[in-house]
Amino acid sequence: MSGLVRVEGLTRIFDVSKPWLNRLIERLPKAMLTAVSDVSFEIPERKVYALVGESGSGKSTIGKMVVGLLRPSGGEVEIGGVNLAVETDPDRIEQVRSDIQMIFQDPFASLNPRWKVRDIIAEPVAARGGETKGLAEKLLEQVGLSAEDAGKFPHEFSGGQRQRICIARALASEPRLIVCDEPTSALDVSVQAQVLNLMSDLKDEFGLTYLFISHDLTVVQHMADTIGVLYLGRLVEEASPEDLFENPKHPYSQMLLAAAPKMDGFGREVDPPKGEIPDPINPPSGCAFHPRCPIAVDRCKRERPDLRTVRGARVACHLAE
């Protein structure tokens, strides 16, 4: 049995052209932004797969395509053997949809301020006509809030508590997969620790699978079983946390790890990484990282490296060994 989630050759292209009249007058070509390009990975059941990358690397776009909020321009996403984009049997679609839930970054924007917490949490079940009596109360206690909180409104809670409500809502339909898009980025460190611990506990308790999207390497290192590093819409390295943090093989992963602040780096004089993420509308030829890469050779400018297995990790670099 292969993984719960199988992503194959996933691609998403956005049309970011100006309106047609402007294009006509200013003689501009159409502008296409490739946010995600040929990304493939698998998530085995009950595992945590993390996607890390800087802004514009396409990590959130992948998350949205996995839950079905965006249609892929190419490639496919299969969850439990069902490809939502082409499946026609309504029963199977319904089943897979209730298997997937999502937790968003901003707990202030993702809860309806006019709804009581009880209704927010029960909504995923109520929408499918399920039994919701006592559900919100039970879930609130499971995420560390109290049953009385069900009658309150979102504004009565702090950021960490709101994120717990989001988690309770995600659990309501008894999903198998939860896609977490930066679930703790808006939280303070001590609250972040509480929420991350809660997420680990729930994973063990309910046998959940997480697709964990974050820009924070330390959080990812703590949570993930496998980490995929994205750069400009492509997977450049995929490895276990131990492998990635002790022995990063792609020069971009190396750069990212070196740049991350360290608790024991007192007065560390880092040699900061050069350059910035290039424009995704006109990405560099060959390997997209070559203009910033310290070890790039001529071949990197011409040929795009494919992911290949290098000592237990998958790396997209000509020079990795």
Add this chain to the structure above:
Amino acid sequence: MTDTVLSVRDLVVEIPTRHAVLRPVDKVSYDIKRGEILGVVGESGAGKSMTGNAVIGLLDRPARITGGEIHLNGKQIDGLTMSEMRRIRGKEIGMVFQDPLTSLNPLIPIGDQLTETMLEHLDISRSEAEDRAVAALEEVGIPAARERIGSYPHEFSGGMRQRVVIALALSAEPSLVIADEPTTALDVSVQAQIIALLKRLCRERGTAVMLVTHDMGVIAEAADRVAVMYAGRLAELGPVRDVITSPRHPYTDGLMGSTPLASKGQARLRQIPGSMPRLGNLPTGCAFNPRCPKAQDQCRIDPSPSLATCDGRAACWYPILAEATA
């Protein structure tokens, strides 16, 4: 001529509300020396930004300073009028805020914003100011500075914009820079560039820096000393290495322990139970006592401990003392 650039003594900021008077900053004292970077850390609502805003006289009404003194280069600056304060802001104190897009005027080319600041505060001619603006942009690492001087803020990326803001903050050669979460909106690789830049420029010029952030890793790498704030008070103040490796205040200890960086390889993160109390609802005694693993009766009754009444490093009646290390 002393070495101390900024000296804050028993600073109190109060916000009168209908129900009670809130104290977002309560008897905070610290100094920053020439060329020193003081990190101020704490969680949201700890009062770290409020302290910075009080120093530059940018408190939003109805918040106001009701006690204590602020001295800049030996001169008292709290209680100055708005126009006197305007002369100090930009000239003697530079500011770098979190979001570079909102701290630059989107309608004015960056070169004009730089020269305006210099003409306002320095006694130089316009052409001289323009040359200096180019030099300042080159120094913060903006390529082709002379061509880009006419560009507008939206034409730069986030990291480049923050470089412009730093150039702007340093343009009048201030003796103090207040950087409030300068890298929070930026990516990791750009953050490393900005921190390195800030460190280099301040070392070279001997500028004192107050670096406000919630990121412990940034503090560890950039700061010389660190002040930890909790519920408006200083919980701990000391050299960065000591505070991070052997924290004395239980809150600092909990904060360090709950970062994923510190608990490498452990299945669970250490967590501090509960959350920071609201300002209108502070517990009696030490504000941290309901969450503190070591709290005793004294902590619940005695008025909040301060650095001065305790050992000068941690505001705690029962600080954590590492054995055998003095």
